[in-house]
Amino acid sequence: MLLLRAREKMMDRFRPLITAQGLTEQQWRVIRALNEKGPLEPRQISDLCTISSPSMAGVLARMETLGLVTKERFADDQRRVRVSLTAKSVKLVKVLSRDLEAEYGAIERAVGADVVAQVYQAVDALLAGLDED
Template identity: 50%
Template sequence: MKTPLAHRNLPHLLLRGREALLCHFRPILTHFNLTEQQWRVIRNLNQHGDMEPNQLCDLCQILSPSMTGVLARMKAMDLISRRKVARDQRRVIISLTPRSQEICARIAPLIDEQYRLIEDAIGRDLMDQTYLQIDRLLNAPLDRIRSVKLPEY
């Protein structure tokens, strides 16, 4: 028996939207032998500068256990460097290497061109409205949303 639900599955729709767009960028990343996660790390370090792994986890939306593996592979590929914080040897700062900076410089025009092609296909207005609405959602007080009371199991 089907149980009707009153709302559309917003998290699933957002995932479908992500995939509908990301499939246009994957060939660029694959051409440069990068995974989506590695590109997120490179892009955020390029945009925000050096940072600690926990900051990268937050910006890249990669869970800490996964980020550990991503960073280890990126270090082995000479895409990032790690250095300990002088005053606190437990802390580590992640930086782009010259190799990843060069890759980023080569990818950036291709990414920008792909965005232009997407914009040409769906329109500037839809792109602008999408950015606006996603920013509104992310800036909403989502942390104040109460959780539903769960029944006894």
């Protein structure tokens, strides 16, 4: 419950910035993942963004319709698809990144950069420990 409450407090700050650009949280997570990692297969995006595969199919279909991503089949295996960002999404990353970074700065000023760093370290350690299981 504590982690969920913390997530919601954070998203209360970021959600308005994301929705002001006409994006859902899931769409922004997909855009962020593709921006950071480059073109990926839907399964990889699902894993990175913690979005179930059935939901991911719908998210990607809507994103393709909105001109946010493109899908390309692999030449050697037509069953596999590679998803990439469009120029429209790259532009959104630039616009949103400024606003999101400003909000991260406000959070650091509110709670202290040391607290933010400790939270990152603790969550990274938690995830690494859980991945070992």
